[in-house]
């Protein structure tokens with residue numbers, strides 16, 4: 001076990017942090033052109049490093065807001081670019097980086113930290129629980145038609161990438177966000193811009209204009225299969241719609257693009273209604289269901305008080321949080337809200353499992369059946385399923 005120091009990086013160290021992170025995920029360092037763009041992903045003061053005294057580990061974060069059930073947007077940080085040099089792994093460097101980050105987030109009044117995990121086994125020990133899932137969906141375009149009763153209306157406008165980057169962020173902000181969606185700060189749009197500009201085929205956006213103005217958009221590109229250049233897939237990078245009409249209109253457009261065999265949307269909510277719009281739902285297919293955001297409740301009292309609950313009998317949760325012990329304790333959750341209590345617990349769970357039920361993605365009763373929640377009151381799991389349930393599936397759609 002070696003000694004190391006954890007500290008916040010200055011802006012002049014961000015490029016070395018980027019190189020170090022890229023090395024840990026087996027990428028070459030960014031060249032000057034790429035770094036000119038990537039430097040803008042680093043929020044000032046948002047990156048930390050571990051030194052022994054060499055630079056051996058790093059993690060980065062940026063500020064945003066997370067939409068919780070009921071619609072409130074609460075302060076969150078996105079955690080990303082986490083890596084430890086291959087010759088210094090498994091000696092506690094990540095643990096030290098995570099502990100320093102959580103202390104900083106708690107001191108700054110952050111309610112949630114979110115991340116996308118490279119491997120499922122890493123982050124649960126730090127209180128991050130898998131809180132949203134996505135499905136990848138593809139449609140055989142040559143076979144697919146929308147049903148005749150699918151909503152119709154509004155206008156569609158095709159934009160090139162420059163105009164898309166001017167227009168889509170504002171549309172995204174104004175749309176109603178489902179639970180699990182986050183605001184997209186400048187650093188995130190800069191990341192998406194870099195990814196889009198790296199594409200060999202042009203990245204386009206189609207914007208839907210409804211009665212009150214722009215109310216949805218899809219960002220996409222069309223790629224050929226190398227051995228069969230005329231076999232094309234239209235890949236949907238982003239699709240957000242503020243109304244059923246905008247959703248149907250965007251899909252009608254995407255399914256109407258010529259010289260495309262397959263439309264593929266890599267990240268959609270589990271309850272995405274596309275197959276309900278297809279005349280033959282077998283023209284579409286769920287290719288995969290995967291993990292999306294892992295969330296960490298940094299401030300459990302604020303997180304629990306900040307969301308809405310379903311109509312069921314109150315349940316007392318006893319939460320344990322070894323890394324941020326101020327969160328540990330009993331909370332009474334009722335249809336009117338949640339607060340600390342001295343009453344006896346109906347369910348006992350750790351803060352990681354609380355993150356899994358918080359956005360409604362996993363049922364407390366299923367986690368109890370799996371042995372991950374201890375049941376003290378036999379009526380509590382079913383009541384907690386209703387209290388924590390959400391009308392629509394939680395999903396982020398923002399990846400970093």
Ligand SMILES: CC(C)(COP(=O)(O)OP(=O)(O)OC[C@H]1O[C@@H](n2cnc3c(N)ncnc32)[C@H](O)[C@@H]1OP(=O)(O)O)[C@@H](O)C(=O)NCCC(=O)NCCS
Nearest residue numbers: 024082083084089090091092093094095117118119121122
């Ligand atoms: C994942 C990574 C950051 C871990 O760093 P590290 O310094 O070796 O981690 P630590 O030594 O602090 O380990 C902390 C704990 O996590 C566990 N752990 C670390 N990496 C793990 C992995 N890949 N899978 C499962 N558990 C892991 C350790 O066993 C240790 O467990 P303990 O709490 O029971 O002692 C490092 O291996 C790495 O850089 N990997 C490649 C890049 C990457 O995947 N980054 C994450 C991007 S989301």
